[in-house]
Amino acid sequence: MKHAAVTRSRDGVAVVTLDNPPVNALSAALRWATLSELRTACADDAVKAIVLICAGRTFIAGADIAEFDQPPQEPSFAQLFDAIENAPKPVIAAIHGQALGGGFELSLVCHYRVAAQSARVGLPEVHLGLLPGAGGTQRVPRITGAEVALEIITSGRSVGSAEAFALGLVDRVSADSALQDDAVDFARQIVAEGAARPRVRDREDKIAKDRNRPEMFEAFRKANARRFKGFKAPDGIIAAVEGAVTLPFEDGMALETQLFEGLLATNESAAQRHAFFAVRGTAHIPDLGRDVPVVDVKAVGIIGAGTMGGGIAMNFLNAGIPVTMVETAAAALDRGVATIRRIYEASARKGRLSAEQVGQRMGLLSPSLDYEELRNADLIVEAVFESMAVKKQVFAQLDAVARPGAILASNTSFLDLDEIANATSRPESVIGLHFFSPANVMRLVEVVRGEATAPAFVATAMKLAKRIGKVPVLSRVCPGFIANRLMAPRGEQAELLALEGTPIADIDATLRDYGFAMGHFQMMDLVGLDVVGRDGTERTIMGDLVAMERLGQKRNGGFYDYDDQRTAHPSKISADVIAAVAESRGIAPSPTSDREALLEALLLPVVNEGAKILQEQVALRSADIDVAAMLGYNWPVHTGGPMFWANTIGLGRVVAGLRELESRHGSAFRPAAMLEQLALDGGRL
Numbered sequence: 001m002k003h004a005a006v007t008r009s010r011d012g013v014a015v016v017t018l019d020n021p022p023v024n025a026l027s028a029a030l031r032w033a034t035l036s037e038l039r040t041a042c043a044d045d046a047v048k049a050i051v052l053i054c055a056g057r058t059f060i061a062g063a064d065i066a067e068f069d070q071p072p073q074e075p076s077f078a079q080l081f082d083a084i085e086n087a088p089k090p091v092i093a094a095i096h097g098q099a100l101g102g103g104f105e106l107s108l109v110c111h112y113r114v115a116a117q118s119a120r121v122g123l124p125e126v127h128l129g130l131l132p133g134a135g136g137t138q139r140v141p142r143i144t145g146a147e148v149a150l151e152i153i154t155s156g157r158s159v160g161s162a163e164a165f166a167l168g169l170v171d172r173v174s175a176d177s178a179l180q181d182d183a184v185d186f187a188r189q190i191v192a193e194g195a196a197r198p199r200v201r202d203r204e205d206k207i208a209k210d211r212n213r214p215e216m217f218e219a220f221r222k223a224n225a226r227r228f229k230g231f232k233a234p235d236g237i238i239a240a241v242e243g244a245v246t247l248p249f250e251d252g253m254a255l256e257t258q259l260f261e262g263l264l265a266t267n268e269s270a271a272q273r274h275a276f277f278a279v280r281g282t283a284h285i286p287d288l289g290r291d292v293p294v295v296d297v298k299a300v301g302i303i304g305a306g307t308m309g310g311g312i313a314m315n316f317l318n319a320g321i322p323v324t325m326v327e328t329a330a331a332a333l334d335r336g337v338a339t340i341r342r343i344y345e346a347s348a349r350k351g352r353l354s355a356e357q358v359g360q361r362m363g364l365l366s367p368s369l370d371y372e373e374l375r376n377a378d379l380i381v382e383a384v385f386e387s388m389a390v391k392k393q394v395f396a397q398l399d400a401v402a403r404p405g406a407i408l409a410s411n412t413s414f415l416d417l418d419e420i421a422n423a424t425s426r427p428e429s430v431i432g433l434h435f436f437s438p439a440n441v442m443r444l445v446e447v448v449r450g451e452a453t454a455p456a457f458v459a460t461a462m463k464l465a466k467r468i469g470k471v472p473v474l475s476r477v478c479p480g481f482i483a484n485r486l487m488a489p490r491g492e493q494a495e496l497l498a499l500e501g502t503p504i505a506d507i508d509a510t511l512r513d514y515g516f517a518m519g520h521f522q523m524m525d526l527v528g529l530d531v532v533g534r535d536g537t538e539r540t541i542m543g544d545l546v547a548m549e550r551l552g553q554k555r556n557g558g559f560y561d562y563d564d565q566r567t568a569h570p571s572k573i574s575a576d577v578i579a580a581v582a583e584s585r586g587i588a589p590s591p592t593s594d595r596e597a598l599l600e601a602l603l604l605p606v607v608n609e610g611a612k613i614l615q616e617q618v619a620l621r622s623a624d625i626d627v628a629a630m631l632g633y634n635w636p637v638h639t640g641g642p643m644f645w646a647n648t649i650g651l652g653r654v655v656a657g658l659r660e661l662e663s664r665h666g667s668a669f670r671p672a673a674m675l676e677q678l679a680l681d682g683g684r685l
């Protein structure tokens with residue numbers, strides 16, 4: 001990979017341009033190149049000041065995350081940063097795009113910071129299970145004070161140039177187009193005024209005040225305990241920022257390094273770094289090279305104005321793509337349009353959208369009762385009732401009106417896409433775009449590749465998904481595709497454990513303790529027991545509860561009873577139903593009280609299903625399955641997803657646990673062949 005730092009001198013100012021596409025990650029090679037150019041500029045008497053700027057779309061976006069799994073490489077951050085901070089000439093950082101993590105920390109060891117108007121700065125290490133490990137926890141408090149520093153670093157949020165200037169994080173804001181010129185002018189001004197080289201590390205005023213508020217740190221920790229649940233990095237950040245206030249700078253830096261290295265060694269950080277690359281890796285499709293043509297989607301049609309159709313439409317409207325939304329009945333169409341408007345207006349009331357943006361987005365929406373209005377659409381997404389007969393009829397109509405080359409997508413969550421495709425004269429144009437409810441919120445979209453789907457349409461769908469802010473995961477055709485198929489065993493297991501007499505509250509608590517936002521039975525009650533599709537004729541707990549008009553939170557309670565504040569309480573009614581269903585199915589009581597055993601009983605079958613999805617080549621890679629679980633079912637990110645978690649606990653333990661379940665419950669729990677083989681070989685999923 002090209003790593004370069006090129007220097008051009010302008011009126012005594014050396015402009016060092018760093019270049020490491022795509023985001024100028026501060027790799028070892030780039031650190032070398034930067035150090036080398038800095039030394040050259042410092043040794044050149046004609047150079048009076050130095051500007052560090054980046055090529056491409058952004059300033060340095062952080063350390064090269066991939067380096068963390070390799071042995072440390074010279075020059076270290078400390079070596080480079082010491083050279084900058086103690087340079088004999090003023091060093092000015094010129095920031096565009098995003099200065100993040102180690103990139104923002106590098107700018108903080110510069111003597112001054114000039115930011116382009118659209119630039120943002122931030123320390124997102126917390127999202128990787130880490131803390132800023134190159135001085136961010138020590139320098140930011142010296143500029144902003146500890147309280148602001150705690151909020152910025154534990155949230156990992158980026159800060160716009162205006163706020164950064166107001167906080168003192170940058171010294172000047174420049175027009176985007178004039179950044180380099182302004183930075184050079186600023187450098188010349190500094191030189192003219194005596195070439196001062198202030199170091200952030202020497203600032204004491206803000207942290208001196210913080211020393212009078214030692215209680216701040218514990219108070220911050222307590223106030224955010226819920227937000228930090230399951231994550232170790234925030235505690236490390238709080239301790240490091242407290243060190244910035246209470247310790248001399250060098251000791252604070254030593255504490256930061258110690259805390260950083262401790263976090264780097266945790267599974268939680270490995271899991272979150274895995275998730276970072278996994279989410280970005282789903283778009284890489286081996287047989288779709290960069291030469292595969294992509295359709296320029298300029299107009300979209302949506303069939304169905306219900307919850308899914310409306311949510312899907314919003315994704316395209318949000319991206320500025322016109323949408324024709326077609327329904328069969330005027331009332332349904334009006335309801336769909338009104339729902340979209342209501343959601344946008346609620347966002348406007350919360351300040352997330354301007355009234356103008358609401359108007360723009362609604363202006364892109366064309367409701368219609370006529371399929372003919374779809375004749376110019378480049379992509380049409382069907383989101384009608386989940387019935388093969390209905391979908392086949394819709395696709396036959398689309399086949400008749402859609403322009404040649406249009407992509408015909410089904411939002412089906414379960415049905416055989418190939419069967420739908422074969423109901424048209426153009427199966428190569430049919431693809432699955434499976435959104436997750438609420439479709440305008442959930443980031444996952446499963447791109448389902450049918451037997452006949454043309455590569456260009458797959459490539460288009462993958463690219464379009466990212467354009468509308470989604471994370472696409474490619475799936476082959478199978479019942480439930482990836483996420484729903486993967487997670488079904490967790491529900492089946494939860495209900496089996498309940499039938500064996502394990503209290504549903506214990507089962508839900510086990511899942512919450514692992515990191516799920518809510519347990520299985522809580523989620524069923526929230527979604528609505530009548531909504532959850534049930535196949536098969538076997539008597540089920542939900543079937544009985546629905547028959548009793550117990551639909552969950554929305555009506556009469558479900559697995560739990562609910563008070564007026566919608567707080568869940570154990571229900572004797574559902575406990576009796578569970579016992580009755582268990583008896584009718586001849587399931588002997590054998591409750592499990594051991595939480596570790598409960599967790600494995602709930603989640604190992606998910607891992608097993610993931611291995612089957614992989615060995616059937618429904619998913620391209622195990623990381624994609626992790627992404628589907630994390631983004632489709634809120635699988636806790638700090639575990640990395642089911643496949644990463646299985647690797648963490650060891651496949652030998654996974655296989656042994658499945659065999660134990662198989663001995664108690666039969667062949668449904670038999671370990672997948674791939675799992676058995678990998679466990680034998682000491683491999684990983």
Ligand code: T1G
Pocket residue numbers: 022023025061062063064065066077098100101102103105124125128130131132133134136277280281
């Ligand atoms: N290291 C390595 N690769 C990176 C990277 C990084 N920091 N950031 C992005 N990439 C790759 C990414 O995998 C993808 O690769 C491509 O760049 C485009 O990324 C010591 C310890 C900057 C906002 O956490 O938030 O500094 O898939 O698709 O949507 O204290 O990338 O094309 O092969 O995300 O335009 C701290 C992480 C690191 C920032 C751009 N920094 N990056 O978003 O592009 S730890 C971060 C981002 C650290 C120090 C600590 C985003 C972005 P590929 P992309 P994007």
